[in-house]
Amino acid sequence: MSSDIGLLGLGTMGRALALNIAEKGYGIAVFNRTREVTEHFAAEAGELAPRITPCETLEGFVAALARPRAIILMVPAGRPVDEMIAALRPLLAPEDLIIDAGNADFRETRRRSAEAAEKGELFLGMGVSGGEEGARHGPSIMGGGPREAWDRVAPILEAIAAKHEGEPCATWMGEDGAGHFVKTVHNGIEYADMQMIAEVYGVLRDGMGMEATEIADVFDRWNEGPLRSYLIEISGIVARTIDPETHQPLLDVILDTAGQKGTGRWTAIEALMLGAPASAIEAAVGARNLSARLDERKSGEAIFGPAPRGIAETGGLIDELGQALLAGKIACYAQGFGLLADASREFGWNLPLDAIAKVWREGCIIRSAMLDDMAQALAVSGLTNLMFAPSFASRMAENHGGLRAVVARAALSGIAAPALGAALAYFDTMRTARGTANLLQGQRDFFGLHGFARLDRAGTHHGPWADSFQL
């Protein structure tokens, strides 16, 4: 019997997704570049094996699929995707559908969508979040491409997706690169969320001198309240884990240089290109870059000496840290959703912001208690900034004092808190009607005759220096 769907690329994500699909009752044909991987996967599939058709050749794989065919690509982003599309193209019929489920750059997805449309082919770009565990038991799925293509595979995608109170976390975001863009911003927010938690950990460890297990207790406590989230939960687990080799807290033996695959950077780049404020996300990407410069940091410490770091008056600090995380998180999401809104206008997607918040409620890395409220706030039309929605404005009002105290105390102790600092500066800027860019405009006009607008009358004006301006 023909399989309902095909999956190409049995790596970490592909294997998990294929098992998830089979578990939900669908027949799935699988193919992998390295044949032994396919054989091994089929042999290990256990009770799901009858629903899995392992294929040795691409031709056999395509032939194993029910028509019109749907094929999920789960290979590394970039050239492998183009290579697999090129290899599949001659084997497919016009109504067949290719779905790129890797972490593609949305611009590449736009390009591939345009190429597919030109050739009369169907192509979806689909962001999948939740890592291996999510892919296996319920990821968050963000689709982009022709609506009719999405509708065709939606029953399978909704069946395998995470559920929030029965509602599947799988949504069509818009045309071409919309799904991959939403996934990219998800990852940017993830970077900022992780970084802010790491900065708070720095204050707990270096500012307050707390041991890893004590810090785990703080995270666990926070996970019972408004900060409840997957990232706080796993931070607690990581902080509590003991290294089986040294019997010390594992956290104390992990090298402090962070890796990155690029989606956080893409978010920052796109935000800069669109002129959308995303300073907390940019700070988080920058912090990872800095973390990688271990030798340089060691040299810096040798030259300047270590920062004092210890905080003398720590009364109330843990509560302030919790408030800082809450306010910082809201500011960061305000930037993320603002970026999505700007991109939606730029690329003509009509992104459903409330549905995006809903799709992130389960299955993905940034899932948290707060996303439900965000979905409600974003459903109200005319909202220009998440921080201004009544339910979040009140939270910002209650918690920005804690954020301010933490950023100030960290700065005075020499503890770097770039993402929290960026979030605070964003909040302060967005509540300041009269800023300081008037001086920038004066400077620009002085050296480049760029002109400025005036508070007291319309039009473009120059300072008196314009009379003596010489090129």
Ligand code: NDP
């Ligand atoms: P893996 O490295 O585990 O697996 C990659 C798979 O792609 C393997 O099956 C490999 O086959 C195949 N492959 C590699 N290069 C080619 C090629 N040139 N042509 C054909 N097949 C190729 O990757 P992941 O499963 O982790 O990731 C897959 C995609 O999913 C990536 O885009 C990734 O960014 C994204 N993603 C990953 C997440 C994660 O947590 N890991 C989370 C969300 C998205 P072979 O066995 O022959 O090497």
